[in-house]
Amino acid sequence: MSKNTFGFKSLGFGVGLRTEHFPYLMSQNDWELDWFEVISENFIDNHGFARHVLNKIRAKKPIVMHGVSMNIGSSDPLNHVYLDKLKALAHEIEPEWISDHLCWTGVMGVNSHDLLPMPLTEESLQHVVSRVHYVQDFLQRPLILENPSTYLEFQQNTFSEWGFLSELVKQTDCGLLLDVNNVYVSSFNHGYAPETFIKNLPHDHIVQMHLAGPTLMGDCLIDTHDQPVPEKVWHLYRLAQSLSGGNVSTLLEWDANIPDFPELVIELNKASAVLAGAIPSAESIFTAAEDAMVLSTPITR
Amino acid sequence: MNEITLKQTQEWMMALLGSQGSLEQKVIYAARQANLPLAVLAKDSLESTFYRRLNIYAAGYVIRLVECLKSEYQTLERYMGEAVFVNFAKAYIITLPSTNPSLYDLGKGFSLFLEQTRPAGGQYSSAEEVFFNLPAEIARIERAKAEVSLAKGFEGEIDEDPLILEHLSLFQHSLNVETPACLRLVKLNYPLLYLMEQVALNKEYNMPEVELNFLAFSRVNYQLSILTLEFWQFEFLTICQQESHLGRCIDITSVSSGLEKGDLLARLMFWLPSATTHGLLKVTN
Known part of the structure; x- marks a missing residue:
């Protein structure tokens, strides 16, 4: 496995470990992909069958821990009980890295x-910088942070999101999980060019990329993780990879209306085809029904 | 207003998410709570967009957690009907918001919430009472099942010598007893397992009569194990969750259950093999 300039392995192509796929995964000895990402919170207090499945998977494939509750941007104190549990899980399953989101929960x-x-x-930047330093010292490893999808911007903003992330990386040496779909969603919602976001990141610190399919609701794209990856996102993915060395670990997210595992792997395999120059052209953006309430970032099990 | 701090902004948004009513009511409430009018946070030209998009967060907050409760309380949702269940779930989420990074704790207080939000006594007939009592009891069963699936069981541990429970070995005072972390003991006022099976299958059922009953939930090889208990068995397992010396557990159970010690020992000799097979406990040297 090659490493990027930041020192992390390129893991290849992976998917999220989801409950719906447990029976299939336990019935197979190989899963025709390179690695899995787990939602940290689904395992830190789980000592049942899910942990048994994770142990089986971990024996054969690299694992990355991806969190949704570190609350790194909150004005509340960091939750030490949570951090202790996160560290204990990391000690047990030895993930390649630990990630969370640039957000507050x-x-x-x-x-x-x-x-x-x-x-x-x-103020937010300095607050997050100090907390990232603390978490990195506590976990004794770089923290990898993801750009979330956003639906509104605050009037008091003085940074662009990519400017904020770049400065955060500069001051903490943390890694980035570039969610290409989230770039697309946020840029659509706030009216800027997604290419600008991607081109202005510190590419040598991009450790991982996320891919997913959003849903259009009115004038807003929602990060639903329940659709195939649209063509525009594939183009942005190729751009991001080309700027980041072409070999950044890639993860397909699919968290609602989850297809069978082999079907999911077929969608994942499009990523390697895209890197070889074959961009799928048929996938347009799914549009929600007028009266539908679409859920952003569905809860993953 | 000068600099708006991170803390002010977040407290405003959390107040908005956690309040009741329409989006307009939530915005008014949050502005009052955090002393921050919406116009201070939104770009002037985009204020209406900002307002509309707040609803993605405000509505999403409740819907996401209602979905989570639905997945934990599937039989209860069928029993209550989706609309009623969702109303209670929404009220629960707003009244007792989640404080834990893990979602596994979200539904922990739902049964108690249902119990405490029943109509007060005197507002319904005795025939109607069962309708108001069952949701909390069904919730207790579903919560127990959820907790059993998450806590540590005996899987992966070395099997004990099966002969340990033979040849009157219970009379040995050196034996210890251990219950798994996943063991849950539930005392109910109505027998509900059959009713819940029927509800899950969308079949008809009769409303149960009041009848105190006891259930044990545990796990064997990651499979849920449910056993109906007699009172003395419930007492014995409850004590075993706190005390590891088998002899002392027997002594205490004898007092609390009102059974003579000899009678209790005889019952245990017949019952313990079944209890261990169902993953309720193990007896060790």
Whole structure:
């Protein structure tokens, strides 16, 4: 396995480990992909069958721990019980890396279980910088942070999202999980060019990329993780890979209306085809029915 | 207003997410709570867009967690009907918001919430009482099943010598007893397992009569194991969850269950092999 300039292995192509696929995964000895990503919170308090499945998978494939509740951007204190559990899980399953999101998930002790948007200000930056330093010291490894999908921007913002991320990387040496679909979703929702976002990141710190399919609801794209990857996202993915060395670990996210595992692998395999120059042309953006309530970032099991 | 801090912005948004009512009511509530009018946070030209998109977060917050409760309380949802279930789930989420990074704790207090939100006594007939009592009891069973699936069981541990329970070995005072972390003991006022099976299968059922009953939930090789218990068995397992010395567990159970010690020993000799097979406990040297 090759490494990027930041020092992380390129794992190849993977998918998220989901409950729906447990029977299939346990009945097979090989899964025709390179690695799996697990949602950390689904395992830190789970000592049942899911942990048994994870142990089987871990014996054969690299694992990455991806969190949704570190709450790195919150004005609440960091949750040390959570960090202890995260560290214990990492000690047990030895993930290639640990990631979470540049967002906040709660404040005043309440957890929304959603990835809420940060005000992109100097105050926020310094707050997140100090917390990333703390978490990296605590976990004794670089933290990898993902750009979330956002649906609104605050008036007090003084940074672009890519500017904020770049400065965060510069000040903490953290890694980036570039969610290409989230770039597409946020750029569509806020009216900027997604290419600008991708071109202005510190590419040598991009450790992993996410791919997914969104849903159009009115004038807004929602990060639903329940559709095939659209053509525009494939183009952005190829651009991001070409700027980042062409070999960044890639993960397909699919968290609602989850297809059977072999079908999911077929969708994943499009990523390697894209890197070889074959961009799927048929996948347009799925549009929600007018009265539908579409859920962003569905809860993954 | 000068600099709006990160803390102010987040407290405003959390107040908005966690409040009741329409989006307009939520915005008014959040503005009052955090002393931040919407116009301070939204770009002027985009204020209406900002307002509409707040609903993606506000509605999504509740819907996401309702879906989570639905997945934990599937039989309860069928029993109550989706609309009623969702109303209670929404009220629960707003009244007792999640404080844990893990979603596994989200439904922990739902049974108690259902119990505490029943109509007060005197507002319904005795025939109607069962309708208001069952949701909380069904929730307790479904919560127990969820917890059993997550906690540590005996899987992966070395099997004990099966002969340990033979040849009157219970009279040995050196034996210890251990229950798995996943063991859940539930005391109910109605017998519900059959009703819940029928509800899950969409079949007809009769409403049960009041009848105190006891259930044990555990796991064997990652499979859920359910056993109906007699009172003395429930007492014995409850004590075994707190005390590891078998002899002391027997002594305490004898007192709490009102059974003579000899009678209790005889019952245990017949029952313990079945209890161990169902993953409720193990007896060790």
